[in-house]
Amino acid sequence: MTPRPKFAAAARPALADTALRRALADTAADARARRAAAVAELPDWPALRAAGRAVKDRTLLNLDACLERLERAVVDAGGTVHWAENAAQAARTVVRLAAAAGAGEVAAPAASVLEEIGLDGALTAAGIAVHRTGADAEFPAGARVAVTGVDLMVAETGTMVALERAGDVRRCLTVPDALITVAGLEQVVPDRADLEVLLQSVSRSAGERLAPVVSAWTGVVAGDGPAAFHLVLVDNGRTRALADEVGRAALRCVGCDACLHVCPVYERTGPEPYGAPHAGPIGAIRTPQLRGVASAANASLPFASTLCGACADVCPVEIDIPEVLVRLRGKVVDARRGRPVPTPELAMMRAAAWTLTDPHRYEAALRGGTRWARLLARGGRIRRLPGRLGVWTDARDLPVPPARSFRVWWRDRGERP
Amino acid sequence: MRVALFVACFNDALFPGTGRAVVRLLERLGHEVAFPSAQTCCGQMHWTTGYHAEAAGLARGFAAAFAGHDAIVTPSASCAATVRRDHARILRAAGERDVPPAPPVHELTEFLVDVLGVTDVGASFPHRVAYHPTCHSARALGAGDRPLRLLRAVRGLELAEIPAADECCGFGGTFALKNADVSVALVADKVRHIRSAAPDVVCAVDNSCLAHIGGALSRQRSGVRVLHLAEILAGDGA
Numbered sequence: 001m002t003p004r005p006k007f008a009a010a011a012r013p014a015l016a017d018t019a020l021r022r023a024l025a026d027t028a029a030d031a032r033a034r035r036a037a038a039v040a041e042l043p044d045w046p047a048l049r050a051a052g053r054a055v056k057d058r059t060l061l062n063l064d065a066c067l068e069r070l071e072r073a074v075v076d077a078g079g080t081v082h083w084a085e086n087a088a089q090a091a092r093t094v095v096r097l098a099a100a101a102g103a104g105e106v107a108a109p110a111a112s113v114l115e116e117i118g119l120d121g122a123l124t125a126a127g128i129a130v131h132r133t134g135a136d137a138e139f140p141a142g143a144r145v146a147v148t149g150v151d152l153m154v155a156e157t158g159t160m161v162a163l164e165r166a167g168d169v170r171r172c173l174t175v176p177d178a179l180i181t182v183a184g185l186e187q188v189v190p191d192r193a194d195l196e197v198l199l200q201s202v203s204r205s206a207g208e209r210l211a212p213v214v215s216a217w218t219g220v221v222a223g224d225g226p227a228a229f230h231l232v233l234v235d236n237g238r239t240r241a242l243a244d245e246v247g248r249a250a251l252r253c254v255g256c257d258a259c260l261h262v263c264p265v266y267e268r269t270g271p272e273p274y275g276a277p278h279a280g281p282i283g284a285i286r287t288p289q290l291r292g293v294a295s296a297a298n299a300s301l302p303f304a305s306t307l308c309g310a311c312a313d314v315c316p317v318e319i320d321i322p323e324v325l326v327r328l329r330g331k332v333v334d335a336r337r338g339r340p341v342p343t344p345e346l347a348m349m350r351a352a353a354w355t356l357t358d359p360h361r362y363e364a365a366l367r368g369g370t371r372w373a374r375l376l377a378r379g380g381r382i383r384r385l386p387g388r389l390g391v392w393t394d395a396r397d398l399p400v401p402p403a404r405s406f407r408v409w410w411r412d413r414g415e416r417p
Numbered sequence: 418m419r420v421a422l423f424v425a426c427f428n429d430a431l432f433p434g435t436g437r438a439v440v441r442l443l444e445r446l447g448h449e450v451a452f453p454s455a456q457t458c459c460g461q462m463h464w465t466t467g468y469h470a471e472a473a474g475l476a477r478g479f480a481a482a483f484a485g486h487d488a489i490v491t492p493s494a495s496c497a498a499t500v501r502r503d504h505a506r507i508l509r510a511a512g513e514r515d516v517p518p519a520p521p522v523h524e525l526t527e528f529l530v531d532v533l534g535v536t537d538v539g540a541s542f543p544h545r546v547a548y549h550p551t552c553h554s555a556r557a558l559g560a561g562d563r564p565l566r567l568l569r570a571v572r573g574l575e576l577a578e579i580p581a582a583d584e585c586c587g588f589g590g591t592f593a594l595k596n597a598d599v600s601v602a603l604v605a606d607k608v609r610h611i612r613s614a615a616p617d618v619v620c621a622v623d624n625s626c627l628a629h630i631g632g633a634l635s636r637q638r639s640g641v642r643v644l645h646l647a648e649i650l651a652g653d654g655a
């Protein structure tokens with residue numbers, strides 16, 4: 001298998017896809033308008049954002065206790081809880097549970113956590129057919145086992161809550177044999193009052209008053225619905241992210257997708273170049289957090305942003321996405337510092353910092369750089385830069401630096417009367 | 418008032434006219450301008466590209482260069498945001514505890530409207546002008562309508578409105594090189610919107626974004642010029 005390309009390379013086919021570009025622009029415009037209208041109806045959206053953030057911060061601060069409470073409530077309601085440290089373990093658990101229920105096929109509506117753990121591949125390898133129900137696939141009539149994601153879990157009651165547009169998860173709730181729900185650790189909230197807050201903010205943020213289909217399920221009910229309920233709680237890098245003072249903010253994410261629809265980069269590339277399972281600004285954070293930055297593709301994700309800040313402005317739980325991206329960029333760079341031969345960029349950045357930390361060196365470099373750049377000028381502009389800087393002048397001119405810098409002008413001007 | 422100018426390295430080299438315009442404007446309004454000569458760069462590029470240890474050295478240098486100045490003005494919104502919002506983060510990330518408050522840097526339009534309380538600076542500029550709210554001015558600093566209030570008070574100036582004005586131009590520092598294709602896709606749309614408003618001049622409070630937008634306008638031989646807002650406000654019709 002060839003490794004996934006870096007974001008810049010992966011974005012090229014999308015940028016050249018006329019129909020995709022138009023569809024993305026239309027979707028984004030529509031989502032932005034719906035969100036703006038839904039939010040404008042509220043008397044105090046900023047207060048709701050602050051409340052949503054507070055709920056998540058409080059939860060993450062006591063995540064262990066909150067998850068234990070959730071486990072007790074799920075068990076009391078007749079369910080079983082399974083803990084998975086990583087994606088592979090989570091997938092194995094689901095396969096084992098499905099096989100134990102005697103399933104030759106499972107219904108599994110699309111969910112990012114299922115993609116995250118690579119469930120389809122694991123089930124198929126075990127000879128279990130996956131029905132990816134959703135927009136264009138019917139719910140399989142004979143399915144006896146279903147695997148779902150979830151949006152929020154209430155620790156107090158052990159209740160799972162899914163917010164949907166179409167109701168694919170809802171149809172899974174009546175399978176006879178086993179319902180297996182997979183969730184990230186961070187999707188828990190302490191109690192029903194917290195759920196109320198996030199239901200509002202997620203719905204509004206997604207451009208609705210309330211999500212069209214809200215489903216809730218708790219454990220096992222005798223004589224109704226599935227005979228067994230399993231909850232698979234996935235860590236897969238979340239505990240590590242939680243230990244990072246800045247990066248942990250990303251665990252507040254409630255998956256409303258508002259940041260995707262305001263992102264100028266996502267609007268032009270769509271989800272593909274981000275790789276699965278998360279796309280857009282939050283994907284550029286979560287994928288490196290969950291999978292690390294060892295691969296060139298994952299290491300390129302935190303750089304796939306202009307840091308324009310549109311995402312942070314809309315996020316219903318106030319995640320400062322640009323700040324987290326910048327921190328992740330630092331991690332990517334730090335991971336490369338140890339290389340025996342410095343990357344050209346590291347050498348350049350070090351030299352620049354050495355020059356800029358001394359006014360005399362700075363001024364000498366300013367003089368030299370200006371002279372060099374002025375030699376490149378043709379017809380009052382710079383139309384071609386050499387080397388790696390050439391990607392700028394592929395499509396953009398550069399102004400010619402004037403012979404006299406500001407500081408030299410200031411000095412020449414002398415003392416004012 | 419004695420005002421210290423932080424010109425920003427980018428302007429120092431590529432757009433000295435912007436620095437001269439700030440000096441001319443502030444002096445015309447009756448203030449004394451100082452230029453602390455130890456100033457170099459705020460460290461923005463190092464910080465946003467992930468070179469955090471190097472950025473810390475520059476943040477410390479900045480604080481030293483501007484020590485003792487209590488009114489600092491810069492014609493770069495992104496540098497103002499870097500100092501005000503990021504310097505403390507940079508120093509904490511470098512392991513410093515008890516980080517002192519960053520020097521009080523104002524972006525030029527904030528300084529004019531909020532500190533000096535002026536919107537009519539006595540400028541004249543008889544052209545059709547579009548204002549591009551850069552991401553750092555609009556979002557990071559919350560400049561709001563201050564730049565527009567200043568522009569509306571300029572004699573002879575006709576404002577042109579850019580559609581989808583608040584969308585990023587795609588510059589993003591090293592993003593413009595690392596993700597050049599996406600960056601160009603963004604600036605292509607920005608320039609299309611600008612040209613639909615048919616201005617003579619596009620102005621903003623970040624010359625870095627203007628170099629990006631202007632670079633695309635120039636490549637297209639559009640005839641539309643870019644100019645820092647300060648250079649419009651410094652104009653007295655001469």
Ligand code: SF4
Nearest residue numbers: 253254256257259315
């Ligand atoms: S990060 Fe994006 S998807 Fe997550 S809550 Fe914020 S806006 Fe919604």
